[in-house]
Amino acid sequence: MRPPPHWYEYAERLRRENHTLQQISDLIDVAVPTIRTQLMFRMPDYDAFKQPTYGEEATARTRRIKRALAEGE
Numbered sequence: 050m051r052p053p054p055h056w057y058e059y060a061e062r063l064r065r066e067n068h069t070l071q072q073i074s075d076l077i078d079v080a081v082p083t084i085r086t087q088l089m090f091r092m093p094d095y096d097a098f099k100q101p102t103y104g105e106e107a108t109a110r111t112r113r114i115k116r117a118l119a120e121g122e
Contacts, residue, residue: 053091060084061091064098 056077063073074081089095 057087064088
């Protein structure tokens with residue numbers, strides 16, 4: 050594996066402090082997908098720091114739609 054980018058350690062520290070990927074991106078000026086990929090490959094416990102990308106309201110709406118479809122509406 051290639052060495053990590055120069056910003057990696059800072060990004061990992063910020064993620065461990067529960068900063069969002071967008072916040073990290075704004076601070077280090079690197080695209081969110083690039084940060085996410087590097088963290089997924091290099092952080093052994095990355096899954097523990099993942100944050101949901103949807104809100105509870107969206108989840109509840111999806112459940113209502115699925116229930117309505119199941120009931121034939």
